[in-house]
Amino acid sequence: MARVTHLDLANLTIREVNQFLHHELDASQTAQVDIQNPDGKHSIAAGLDMEVTVNILGHAGYFVAGMNKQASVTIHGNVGWSVAENIMSGTVRVTGHASQCTAASGHGGLVVIEGNASSRCGISMKGCDIVVQGNVGHFAGFMAQAGRLVVCGDAGPHLGDSLYEAILYVRGSIASLGADAQQQEMTPDDIQSISELLAASGVAADPHEFKKVASARRLYHWNATERQEY
Amino acid sequence: MCGIVGILLKTEALRPSLGKLATPMLECMGTRGPDSAGLAVFQNTLEEPQRRYSLRAQQPDFDWQHWQADWPDPQLGTLETQGAHASLISSCPVTQVHEFLQLFSADVRLLATGRAIRLFKDEGHPIEISRRCALPELQGTHAVGHTRMATESVVSPEHAHPFTAGEDFCLVHNGSLSNPYSVRRKLERRGIAFETDNDTEAGCRFLQWRMREGDTLEEAIHRSFRELDGFFTFLMATAGKLVLVRDGFSCKPAVVAETDEYVAVGSEFRSLAHLPGIVNADVFEPSPEQIYSWHV
Numbered sequence: 001m002a003r004v005t006h007l008d009l010a011n012l013t014i015r016e017v018n019q020f021l022h023h024e025l026d027a028s029q030t031a032q033v034d035i036q037n038p039d040g041k042h043s044i045a046a047g048l049d050m051e052v053t054v055n056i057l058g059h060a061g062y063f064v065a066g067m068n069k070q071a072s073v074t075i076h077g078n079v080g081w082s083v084a085e086n087i088m089s090g091t092v093r094v095t096g097h098a099s100q101c102t103a104a105s106g107h108g109g110l111v112v113i114e115g116n117a118s119s120r121c122g123i124s125m126k127g128c129d130i131v132v133q134g135n136v137g138h139f140a141g142f143m144a145q146a147g148r149l150v151v152c153g154d155a156g157p158h159l160g161d162s163l164y165e166a167i168l169y170v171r172g173s174i175a176s177l178g179a180d181a182q183q184q185e186m187t188p189d190d191i192q193s194i195s196e197l198l199a200a201s202g203v204a205a206d207p208h209e210f211k212k213v214a215s216a217r218r219l220y221h222w223n224a225t226e227r228q229e230y
Numbered sequence: 231m232c233g234i235v236g237i238l239l240k241t242e243a244l245r246p247s248l249g250k251l252a253t254p255m256l257e258c259m260g261t262r263g264p265d266s267a268g269l270a271v272f273q274n275t276l277e278e279p280q281r282r283y284s285l286r287a288q289q290p291d292f293d294w295q296h297w298q299a300d301w302p303d304p305q306l307g308t309l310e311t312q313g314a315h316a317s318l319i320s321s322c323p324v325t326q327v328h329e330f331l332q333l334f335s336a337d338v339r340l341l342a343t344g345r346a347i348r349l350f351k352d353e354g355h356p357i358e359i360s361r362r363c364a365l366p367e368l369q370g371t372h373a374v375g376h377t378r379m380a381t382e383s384v385v386s387p388e389h390a391h392p393f394t395a396g397e398d399f400c401l402v403h404n405g406s407l408s409n410p411y412s413v414r415r416k417l418e419r420r421g422i423a424f425e426t427d428n429d430t431e432a433g434c435r436f437l438q439w440r441m442r443e444g445d446t447l448e449e450a451i452h453r454s455f456r457e458l459d460g461f462f463t464f465l466m467a468t469a470g471k472l473v474l475v476r477d478g479f480s481c482k483p484a485v486v487a488e489t490d491e492y493v494a495v496g497s498e499f500r501s502l503a504h505l506p507g508i509v510n511a512d513v514f515e516p517s518p519e520q521i522y523s524w525h526v
Contacts, residue, residue, distance in 0.1 A: 040499030059499050118515050
């Protein structure tokens with residue numbers, strides 16, 4: 001029968017907790033793991049590859065739920081740098097704020113930040129979806145290649161700098177657009193996309209209030225005759 | 231990498247525990263900076279004309295008694311020692327004490343001067359330094375600490391942070407400046423002397439020079455956005471306040487936790503996790519180029 005396992009980081013090391021999550025979950029028939037006393041420690045619940053619910057009860061440090069596959073991880077607090085870095089699938093939710101590089105290089109899955117996400121949110125994302133209920137800091141979506149970033153609050157400077165094919169949606173103000181990022185017309189598909197993502201993340205907002213930012217594709221090809229400035 | 235920590239206590243009741251609160255913060259950040267560490271604490275301000283001089287001897291087993299016996303003026307002041315560190319409280323003119331330390335004390339280095347600041351810094355792991363300097367026993371209103379992972383200049387006690395300039399001012403730095411030599415040349419032309427080739431010292435002396443010219447610390451920091459090129463999270467303290475700022479890119483981390491009893495700053499939340507009432511603290515990441523000041 002499915003059951004809840006409690007792990008306490010006041011008594012266990014990160015390695016012990018992660019080894020349990022990687023190797024012993026199956027045999028333990030655990031459907032839910034509650035991790036206590038995270039105290040800002042790094043790499044908690046990184047590298048999961050199983051359908052399991054993980055609750056981290058407090059603030060976590062860097063790389064929490066990194067490389068996540070299948071699992072549904074909720075951090076009940078704030079997180080440090082690179083939450084859900086390289087996420088492949090599953091869901092990672094942060095009830096507080098996130099520091100830099102949320103879901104960096106994420107390939108799939110959904111990352112929800114209920115508070116604000118700081119700079120470089122979604123940097124180099126490759127297909128994951130990110131929903132931030134609050135604001136994002138500077139350089140959100142930097143070099144983002146695929147996937148969708150939904151910002152319900154405001155975006156800081158240089159949004160979408162050197163953007164590839166990821167699409168960014170912002171409900172509030174945009175401090176400035178980065179190089180090669182441009183605001184584009186919203187299409188019915190965009191409205192549909194935002195509706196689905198808001199529903200999946202449990203956020204109530206009107207999809208029609210969002211602006212769309214995508215690549216102007218002017219940086220795709222090197223122009224040797226153009227005057228270059230660095 | 232490097233780690234920075236700082237705490238300002240808002241209530242009188244916590245002040246005897248300043249060292250006990252700040253030391254685990256510093257030790258925790260040993261993972262970000264294992265090669266040297268330092269802590270500056272600000273204590274009850276001495277009456278004029280008294281000054282406290284924080285000193286460190288070059289030898290770990292330095293004989294302070296013997297050194298004191300050789301003072302040209304036995305009335306120079308009172309000495310309190312802790313291993314290789316010492317605190318000299320003197321009512322003599324500052325220039326006289328500085329001259330004495332320079333001319334007669336090749337084995338003793340001056341770390342800080344002021345009416346409130348007391349500074350410890352050395353080479354070695356932060357846990358080791360906390361123990362050697364008995365940091366948990368320190369009392370005061372606020373503290374600033376640093377754990378160093380050297381990247382741009384040698385590992386030595388002199389290159390450890392906090393850096394000081396003038397009186398009752400210190401600075402710790404996570405990051406690296408890319409134009410410290412041009413800043414330094416500019417300051418040296420104005421007669422400002424340097425003790426190391428460290429980039430942070432250039433930043434510290436630049437800010438103190440601006441304050442000497444009449445800027446507030448906040449105005450000096452605004453000017454530094456144009457003059458200092460590079461990455462930085464700076465945490466600074468004067469006798470009355472704790473000030474935090476990050477450069478425009480904010481590649482170097484910082485997190486702030488504030489309660490009714492204290493405000494604490496660390497490179498990582500881990501370093502703050504032991505603080506009382508942290509669960510209900512207002513925890514936030516400082517924004518780029520925004521100056522945060524907290525007053526005693």
